Amino acid sequence: xxxxxxxxxxxxxxxxxxxxxxxxxxxxxxxxxxxxxxxxxxxxxxxxxxxxxxxxxxxxxxxxxxxxxxxxxxxxxxxxxxxxxxxxxxxxxxxxxxxxxxxxxxxxxxxxxxxxxxxxxxxxxxxxxxxxxxxxxxxxxxxxxxxxxxxxxxxxxxxxxxxxxxxxxxxxxxxxxxxxxxxxxxxxxxxxxxxxxxxxxxxxxxxxxxxxxxxxxxxxxxxxxxxxxxxxxxxxxxxxxxxxxxxxxxxxxxxxxxxxxxxxxxxxxxxxxxxxxxxxxxxxxxxxxxxxxxxxxxxxxxxxxxxxxxxxxxxxxxxxxxxxxxxxxxx
Amino acid sequence: xxxxxxxxxxxxxxxxxxxxxxxxxxxxxxxxxxxxxxxxxxxxxxxxxxxxxxxxxxxxxxxxxxxxxxxxxxxxxxxxxxxxxxxxxxxxxxxxxxxxxxxxxxxxxxxxxxxxxxxxxxxxxxxxxxxxxxxxxxxxxxxxxxxxxxxxxxxxxxxxxxxxxxxxxxxxxxxxxxxxxxxxxxxxxxxxxxxxxxxxxxxxxxxxxxxxxxxxxxxxxxxxxxxxxxxxxxxxxxxxxxxxxxxxxxxxxxxxxxxxxxxxxxxxxxxxxxxxxxxxxxxxxxxxxx
Amino acid sequence: xxxxxxxxxxxxxxxxxxxxxxxxxxxxxxxxxxxxxxxxxxxxxxxxxxxxxxxxxxxxxxxxxxxxxxxxxxxxxxxxxxxxxxxxxxxxxxxxxxxxxxxxxxxxxxxxxxxxxxxxxxxxxxxxxxxxxxxxxxxxxxxxxxxxxxxxxxxxxxxxxxxxxxxxxxxxxxxxxxxxxxxxxxxxxxxxxxxxxxxxxxxxxxxxxxxxxxxxxxxxxxxxxxxxxxxxxxxxxxxxxxxxxxxxxxxxxxxxxxxxxxxxxxxxxxxxxxxxxxxxxxxxxxxxxxxxxxxxxxxxxxxxxxxxxxxxxxxxxxxxxxxxxxxxxxxxx
Numbered sequence: 001x002x003x004x005x006x007x008x009x010x011x012x013x014x015x016x017x018x019x020x021x022x023x024x025x026x027x028x029x030x031x032x033x034x035x036x037x038x039x040x041x042x043x044x045x046x047x048x049x050x051x052x053x054x055x056x057x058x059x060x061x062x063x064x065x066x067x068x069x070x071x072x073x074x075x076x077x078x079x080x081x082x083x084x085x086x087x088x089x090x091x092x093x094x095x096x097x098x099x100x101x102x103x104x105x106x107x108x109x110x111x112x113x114x115x116x117x118x119x120x121x122x123x124x125x126x127x128x129x130x131x132x133x134x135x136x137x138x139x140x141x142x143x144x145x146x147x148x149x150x151x152x153x154x155x156x157x158x159x160x161x162x163x164x165x166x167x168x169x170x171x172x173x174x175x176x177x178x179x180x181x182x183x184x185x186x187x188x189x190x191x192x193x194x195x196x197x198x199x200x201x202x203x204x205x206x207x208x209x210x211x212x213x214x215x216x217x218x219x220x221x222x223x224x225x226x227x228x229x230x231x232x233x234x235x236x237x238x239x240x241x242x243x244x245x246x247x248x249x250x251x252x253x254x255x256x257x258x259x260x261x262x263x264x265x266x267x268x269x270x271x272x273x274x275x276x277x278x279x280x281x282x283x284x285x286x287x288x289x290x291x292x293x294x295x296x297x298x299x300x301x302x303x304x305x306x307x308x309x310x311x312x313x314x315x316x317x318x319x320x321x322x323x324x325x326x327x328x329x330x331x
Numbered sequence: 332x333x334x335x336x337x338x339x340x341x342x343x344x345x346x347x348x349x350x351x352x353x354x355x356x357x358x359x360x361x362x363x364x365x366x367x368x369x370x371x372x373x374x375x376x377x378x379x380x381x382x383x384x385x386x387x388x389x390x391x392x393x394x395x396x397x398x399x400x401x402x403x404x405x406x407x408x409x410x411x412x413x414x415x416x417x418x419x420x421x422x423x424x425x426x427x428x429x430x431x432x433x434x435x436x437x438x439x440x441x442x443x444x445x446x447x448x449x450x451x452x453x454x455x456x457x458x459x460x461x462x463x464x465x466x467x468x469x470x471x472x473x474x475x476x477x478x479x480x481x482x483x484x485x486x487x488x489x490x491x492x493x494x495x496x497x498x499x500x501x502x503x504x505x506x507x508x509x510x511x512x513x514x515x516x517x518x519x520x521x522x523x524x525x526x527x528x529x530x531x532x533x534x535x536x537x538x539x540x541x542x543x544x545x546x547x548x549x550x551x552x553x554x555x556x557x558x559x560x561x562x563x564x565x566x567x568x569x570x571x572x573x574x575x576x577x578x579x580x581x582x583x584x585x586x587x588x589x590x591x592x593x594x595x596x597x598x599x600x601x602x603x604x605x606x607x608x609x610x611x612x613x614x615x616x617x618x619x620x621x
Numbered sequence: 622x623x624x625x626x627x628x629x630x631x632x633x634x635x636x637x638x639x640x641x642x643x644x645x646x647x648x649x650x651x652x653x654x655x656x657x658x659x660x661x662x663x664x665x666x667x668x669x670x671x672x673x674x675x676x677x678x679x680x681x682x683x684x685x686x687x688x689x690x691x692x693x694x695x696x697x698x699x700x701x702x703x704x705x706x707x708x709x710x711x712x713x714x715x716x717x718x719x720x721x722x723x724x725x726x727x728x729x730x731x732x733x734x735x736x737x738x739x740x741x742x743x744x745x746x747x748x749x750x751x752x753x754x755x756x757x758x759x760x761x762x763x764x765x766x767x768x769x770x771x772x773x774x775x776x777x778x779x780x781x782x783x784x785x786x787x788x789x790x791x792x793x794x795x796x797x798x799x800x801x802x803x804x805x806x807x808x809x810x811x812x813x814x815x816x817x818x819x820x821x822x823x824x825x826x827x828x829x830x831x832x833x834x835x836x837x838x839x840x841x842x843x844x845x846x847x848x849x850x851x852x853x854x855x856x857x858x859x860x861x862x863x864x865x866x867x868x869x870x871x872x873x874x875x876x877x878x879x880x881x882x883x884x885x886x887x888x889x890x891x892x893x894x895x896x897x898x899x900x901x902x903x904x905x906x907x908x909x910x911x912x913x914x915x916x917x918x919x920x921x922x923x924x925x926x927x928x929x930x931x932x933x934x935x936x937x938x939x940x941x942x943x944x945x946x947x948x949x950x951x952x953x954x
């Protein structure tokens with residue numbers, strides 16, 4: 001089956017409904033039974049085409065698993081993922097492979113995300129070859145075009161990944177993700193492994209590519225500064241669930257959930273004054289493990305405001321006006 | 332701004348780099364030189380010294396140097412130098428063929444176990460452990476005794492009992508590499524399982540497998556010698572182990588007849604393991620980048 | 622009369638032999654740590670900030686590395702050229718160090734209590750019982766709940782934040798004069814990082830231990846440090862009080878480093894601005910040339926920058942800068 005290289009579909013949008021990803025729980029024949037890890041536990045959101053949706057959270061919050069589940073790289077336990085009206089979570093086999101041209105991913109680690117045995121051009125071309133998009137000459141042209149788009153020089157096509165710097169590797173990762181002209185790019189911490197000066201180069205490149213190509217980004221990060229900079233709407237995750245979701249301005253200027261407040265307060269800032277530092281909320285302890293989840297609000301054990309009812313039942317994610325959603329009884 | 336001054340741009344193929352790394356390692360180069368000499372001796376030697384290794388040429392068990400026979404004669408009065416040349420060809424061919432067999436079996440078992448995991452892995456690894464706990468020499472003796480002592484059965488017997496190490500190495504490499512992001516990247520680029528196993532993971536898993544295979548050649552040569560020593564090989568084919576095995580009763584009177592092929596085996600295995608160590612370093616990208 | 626600083630590093634040069642030639646990893650690095658202060662060293666990877674810490678600890682891997690020249694003094698003791706036994710006594714006793722990844726710095730087969738006690742026994746000849754009691758005290762001092770029970774835990778049984786607290790307890794057990802913290806919170810989550818920062822600040826105020834904080838994060842510097850040293854390609858390019866450097870950075874690299882990070886704002890505007898970029902990448906240390914190493918990426922570059930390395934010179938009350946555009950602005954126009 002051959003496809004010609006064609007333009008991206010207009011205004012794609014991603015809809016995630018009640019997504020659940022649970023790991024383990026299987027019975028092993030010869031070893032111990034593994035406990036169930038509720039990595040993602042009922043996550044719903046939608047992203048309008050051409051916008052950037054950010055997911056922030058600490059390790060164990062399930063943000064990366066959410067990204068991988070949407071990419072169909074980890075098995076989905078329950079829920080649905082719909083892209084441009086196509087329910088990609090229902091696809092399997094050949095259908096799934098064909099649908100992959102519409103959504104691609106950029107990984108965090110620019111070192112482990114590129115096959116060390118393949119040359120740069122081959123890496124960028126690989127999805128075109130695998131999906132049989134265009135004829136060989138068209139694919140070569142596409143690779144050249146992509147190299148220019150992400151700011152790499154044509155003579156670098158013959159190099160191996162270890163001959164590139166971290167920032168250049170991430171440009172290669174972007175070029176590979178863009179090769180099939182997807183509408184959605186899932187970015188899993190794309191700049192957190194890079195030096196700060198290189199971060200800015202990649203973030204600006206991503207913003208430029210979005211403006212030029214009308215891309216939709218799902219942007220996963222633990223860095224609130226980066227998320228504030230690049231995202232239109234932001235969801236805060238804690239232990240597999242969204243605890244607060246709002247547009248960029250509302251979330252950062254009027255955070256409602258105590259966890260969001262603590263997360264914002266924890267960011268070391270070059271602007272903060274001495275007084276700011278003394279007055280802020282500090283969380284004690286570490287997040288509980290996603291294996292033995294409490295029955296009430298998952299944040300209750302670390303929450304400075306927790307009451308009895310927080311420990312008894314878990315608060316639903318409710319719209320508090322203007323699309324600002326919070327899952328907290330007390331907010 | 333899209334310009335970035337690239338760091339020192341040297342288009343060097345990884346293979347070139349590996350070769351450079353290999354040749355920096357003196358003991359590996361010595362091993363390679365030694366192996367080449369042995370190969371020249373066994374494969375080119377017979378043309379320069381055309382003596383039939385099965386022909387009785389002089390008094391049995393005469394000492395090296397006597398009557399122009401550089402390495403002396405064996406218990407049947409056959410020229411040991413000619414036997415060393417002919418036997419070397421067989422020993423090395425068996426070593427290589429047995430290593431190939433064990434790599435093919437080992438890589439397939441290890442790759443599928445490591446890639447698919449779960450039940451497939453459990454089944455394949457229990458199967459591997461079954462072969463691992465068998466006393467290898469005894470098991471190969473049983474195979475040879477059952478199917479007769481031909482070159483083919485000896486080679487197969489050695490291959491069948493020694494693939495487990497390769498399987499374990501391959502599996503552990505697959506387990507590690509399949510979690511790396513470039514594998515996920517290829518999968519989201521719509522790659523099938525076969526592509527992921529053979530085109531993405533296997534090439535990156537090769538270095539330790541190559542080293543293991545290399546050592547396998549050495550151990551296969553030793554294995555063949557052990558079988559011959561026990562009289563479990565084709566008496567019509569000369570091999571180093573055969574020379575040792577057949578002269579074994581006369582070891583007190585004519586130790587050289589056993590020591591010479593023993594020394595040849597020692598040198599060959601040494602050369603191969605030196606090369607294996609060198610390859611191990613050369614194929615390790617972390618060492619290469621220093 | 623001026624008091625000699627607690628720890629002074631003067632004109633230290635460290636060279637590494639590589640396959641691509643000699644790499645000058647540290648080039649004329651000078652800095653001083655006063656007792657009771659927190660000094661931040663900031664820069665991108667490969668700028669030499671970690672190597673500075675290793676050379677203070679006498680841990681420069683040799684070969685391929687070597688402290689070619691310069692002097693490192695702790696009080697009036699010279700550390701460069703000191704024998705391994707002397708350095709070993711100073712490490713842990715007078716200078717403590719904590720690393721980025723606490724899991725790999727702790728021995729997995731001993732309990733954390735045993736590991737802290739071990740260092741006390743080595744450096745202070747404490748009896749096993751007294752050492753263990755002190756170890757539990759130290760765990761309490763770093764605010765580990767149920768310290769007695771946790772002393773019996775193995776490293777893998779603790780969370781990342783707890784492990785870093787254990788590392789801090791171990792580093793501080795012998796009451797060192799200087800604590801070197803190399804990216805102590807990079808592997809931790811934001812809320813846990815904030816806890817560790819608070820802890821370091823509290824401990825520093827209680828014990829008066831000087832801290833050298835090595836980080837890539839200007840925010841962490843602003844949060845914790847009193848003075849800051851900015852490094853680039855093995856050289857110090859700017860130093861001064863944190864307030865001055867952050868409010869009035871003089872070196873173009875420092876300016877870029879502050880401006881290129883998207884800082885969290887409390888009232889973000891609806892319009893997204895483009896971030897300022899420092900173009901290009903950090904140069905290879907094997908071919909730095911004669912001029913300023915930052916010249917190829919610098920927006921204010923002048924012909925002189927490519928010919929001669931600028932020297933670190935005073936520029937303001939607390940600041941020192943190594944930049945021709947600051948010292949000889951006339952030449953720029």
